[in-house]
Amino acid sequence: HLRIVYERLMARLRVDGRMAWVGQEMAALADPDTYRVNPERAWERLKLRTGNKRQLAMIQAIAAWREREAQRINIPRQRLVKDEQIPEIAALAPETADALAKARGITSGFAQGKSGQSLLAVIAAAKALPEGDLPRADKPRDTPRASPALVALLKVLLNAVAEQNNVAPRLVASSEDIETLALGEAEGNAALEGWRGEMFGRDALRLIRGEIALSAQGKRVKIVEVAGRGEA
Structure with a gap:
């Protein structure tokens, strides 16, 4: 059954002219850098709120150990120790197996x-690091929040172009x-790269800059050029 599904999907991709999409996705999956993580920088992915240098x-x-x-x-890694457990273990600072098991x-x-x-x-x-070797701990800052209205507007654009191209928005x-x-x-936003950028990302930036607007046309959403602000 999988072979038949594969053949039908490939045929559909060729008809829709989307083989380049497959190439981009496969290139990312085949790139070793996709899976390579520097252990010493692994902590940067965590959501932290601490100003304690030792912690x-x-x-x-x-x-890094994880x-x-x-x-x-x-x-x-998440099966070994979950992200949210790391700050909790650090705050507990266990010295024995019994203390660690309390986490x-x-x-x-x-x-x-x-x-x-x-x-x-x-x-x-x-815990034994000299004071001078401890990392700098910036004071926790409130994470900036995007305008809910702008986020909603971008989601309308996303749903519109996804519907037009018969693609699930989350993809x-x-x-x-x-x-x-x-x-x-x-910078580094996946929605601006490759076929995603062509379908959605470029128009998303233009919408943010006020170069295009969204309008209802019957049961669909239409992209409208803003006079004097659109691309030449």
Whole structure:
């Protein structure tokens, strides 16, 4: 059955002229950099709210340990220790397996096993860092929020172009992509790259700049050029 589905999908992609889309997606999946993570920078993906330098050092150490340990035992990092557990473990700063097992989501078996013992060693090393070697801990700042109205407008555009191209909106842009666009953060936004940029991203930026508007036309949403503001 899968072979038949594959053949039909490929035929549909050729008819719709979307083979280039497949090429872009496969190139990303085949690129080793897609899966390569620098353990020492793993902590940057976490949502942190701490101004304690010692605690931040432990968070960085635990996040780096998680990357290496997950690779060593070949399991997803979130299955080993979830993101939200890392700051909690750092705040607890356990010194023994029994203390580590008190952290939410950590079992006694894990704490007493090889992974738990290596985690305790990492925490101990971070706790022993000299004051001068501790990372800089900026004061927690409120995360900027995009205008709800602008986010809603961008989602209308997304749904309109997705409907027009018969593609699920979530395959074109995620909620995070929309939020960052509304905040004016374009760098590295997946919605602006490749076929996603052609279908949605470029018009999203033009909508933000006021070069296009959205209008209802019957049961559909239409993109309208704003006089004197559109592309030449």
